[in-house]
Amino acid sequence: MIISFLLKYRFAILWAMISLTACGINGNDLPKINVDFGMDKVAHFVLFGVQAWLIILGSRVKRKASTEKIKWISVHIAVIISLAYGIFIEILQATVFVNRSYDFADMVADGIGALFCYPLVYLRNSLK
Numbered sequence: 613m614i615i616s617f618l619l620k621y622r623f624a625i626l627w628a629m630i631s632l633t634a635c636g637i638n639g640n641d642l643p644k645i646n647v648d649f650g651m652d653k654v655a656h657f658v659l660f661g662v663q664a665w666l667i668i669l670g671s672r673v674k675r676k677a678s679t680e681k682i683k684w685i686s687v688h689i690a691v692i693i694s695l696a697y698g699i700f701i702e703i704l705q706a707t708v709f710v711n712r713s714y715d716f717a718d719m720v721a722d723g724i725g726a727l728f729c730y731p732l733v734y735l736r737n738s739l740k
Contacts, residue, residue, distance in 0.1 A: 665690075
């Protein structure tokens with residue numbers, strides 16, 4: 613049972629580890645980028661949007677060999693998990709990670725990225 617769960621969500625778990633590593637890197641080791649449009653927020657949007665999407669893909673239900681369906685409850689759960697993980701990482705940045713800091717705007721970007729999965733799933737399901 614644990615093995616099947618790990619296999620089913622392997623890409624989401626791998627992405628979560630990559631995100632944790634990226635968000636936990638010592639702030640002094642990051643390249644200094646002077647960009648006015650909030651590249652950090654774009655990165656958070658992408659990291660946690662992809663996280664939610666990978667959870668959604670792992671939770672697909674195969675009806676027959678050729679068809680699969682995404683249930684909306686899976687989308688809700690994936691968004692909640694992704695957002696909770698983003699909040700958890702922000703707490704780690706405030707308390708554990710070296711030269712990193714808490715930023716409420718990062719959590720907002722995490723949430724918007726995760727919420728972006730709703731229209732993607734809607735489009736994906738409506739195009740079939």
